[in-house]
Amino acid sequence: MTEKNKSIRNFPNKRNVPKLRFSEFTDEWEENYISEVISSKSKKYNPETNDVNYPSIELESLSQDSGELLSTFDSKNQKSIKNVFNSGDVLFGKLRPYLKKYYLVDFDGVCSSEIWVLKSSILDSNYLYAFVQSNSFISLTEISSGSKMPRADWNLVSSSSIFYPSNSDERKKIGQIIQLLNSRIHTQKKIIEQLETLIKGVGYKLFNKKIRFKNTDLSEFPSWESKKGNDVFSNISNKNHNSELPILAITQEYGAIPRDLIDFKISVTDKSVESYKIVEKGDFIISLRSFQGGIEYSEYKGICSPAYIILRNKMEVNSYFYKYYFKSEYYIKQLNKKLEGIRDGKMISYAYFSDINLPLPSLNEQTKIANFLYSIQEKIETENQILEKLELQKRFLLANLFV
Incomplete structure (x- = not known):
């Protein structure tokens, strides 16, 4: 064991200590009901009867699984009853708990009634905050009621055991x-x-x-220079393949990428794959959402649905220049000016693409x-x-x- 790793040791066989532990601690952990250690009780704030204006944290104020505060609102502008919190309290969104919305507050304020205000006289704030992020706590909150809008059940959570260092x-x-x-x-x-x-x-x-x-x-x-799209790129529709090439998913995040690399699963038949178009490395693909996120670039040779338009340069260009250009805010703005009035979901045709000037x-x-x-x-x-x-x-x- 290296010096760097000596401070943390494994304890695989003891029931009430964690698998990983700082080496200087060997005592077994305390066990108790969560209700005896953590409280979710909080005072209430009514914006209609209380003149004090507090920062108000709503569910949308909390980012997912990061502990970041995105925004606050003025409590005087709210309509519903709020929970009061103090600096050092830990907030946890009980609505759709799988979103893992948590936050350690460093100021006084109020929050949505869909957010638990957690505090403890035994556990310090940082430990409590770490605990609500742990697998053991998250798994308890996910045993919830409701299917479309599940809510964590404090009665169930609080009646469960908590182990913590003495x-x-x-x-x-x-x-x-x-x-x-x-x-x-x-x-x-x-x-x-x-x-x-x-x-x-x-x-x-x-x-x-x-x-x-x-x-x-x-x-x-x-x-x-300025050229029309069809002066620089051809519309390619080559279906001459034996269906053994990888099927490409056309995505805004990854461009054109083999489906297996991103666990993209759509069932296709051997017969339907026969009609798929060949995409060469360096080709561009116009997708259903190109007017929102630009035109996609392929780093891979493969095949894709015949619904897509494959573009291949007909003159010598730097493909990466157009890779960045076709995804730029500048080009997407030009695209949407030309396609003003096009409805969401309509594919951009090669004729539309061809009529837009490209820089050269x-x-x-x-x-x-x-x-x-x-x-x-x-x-x-x-x-x-x-x-x-x-x-x-x-x-x-x-x-x-x-x-």
Whole structure:
């Protein structure tokens, strides 16, 4: 065992201690009813009779499974009776508990009656907050009433057992490590948001020529040409395949991607697959939602439904330049101006696409723009991988640091 890992040990065989534990603690954990340790009682606030204006937290104020507060409202503008909370209380959304809406408040205020206000005279706030995120607590809340709008049942939850460290130092350490991870995850999301804002903003300026790159010798690139869509891209409908190519899902999030890679399951028959079109790597696909999210790019060779329009460049271009251009806010705005009045759900035809002007910078400038945007996209992907690891670490600890 390395020095780094000595502080946490496994306890696989003891019933009332967690699988994972800080090594300096060996005592068995206390067991009690949740009702004896945690209270969900709170004072009530009536906006019609109370003149004090508090920040009000509604269900939509809480993000899903992240512990982030998205917004607050003025309590004086609310119509319904609210629960009162104080700084240090833990909030948990009891309506549709599988959404995992929780928050540790650091101010006084009121909240929706669909939100439990949890407090404890035994457990400190950080430990209590970590506990409501744990698998053991979440699984209790999911035993709920109602099918369309399930609600967690406090009577059931409170009559269940809770195991917790008798040593306050151990409780403090558990609360701190989960809070540390929450804070790191929050910071990581902010980093990704800033990078996504950057690529969106810079892309918009590049594509409408608010900013321009220069050549390696600092000379200006030639002025951009403007071509109709059908001058740059052909409509391809090649169905000459033996049905052994991977079926591609056309998504706004991943572009064109083999269905197996994203667990995208739609039943198809051998006969229907025969009519599918071949997509080559570097092709673009017009999908049902292209007027909302742009035109998709394929990094894969495969086949897709004949309902999609496959675009392939008919002149030498940098495919990544158009990959970013077709997904840019600038292009989607141009697309929607041309298609004003088109109804949601109607596929953009090749004729519509062909009638829209496309920019055609020199190949060198296309490459410079594509490489620059790709470098930001690579950074976003790296930061997303870090986020995934942090979230995985948190899930592991929440599953193993509690009984």
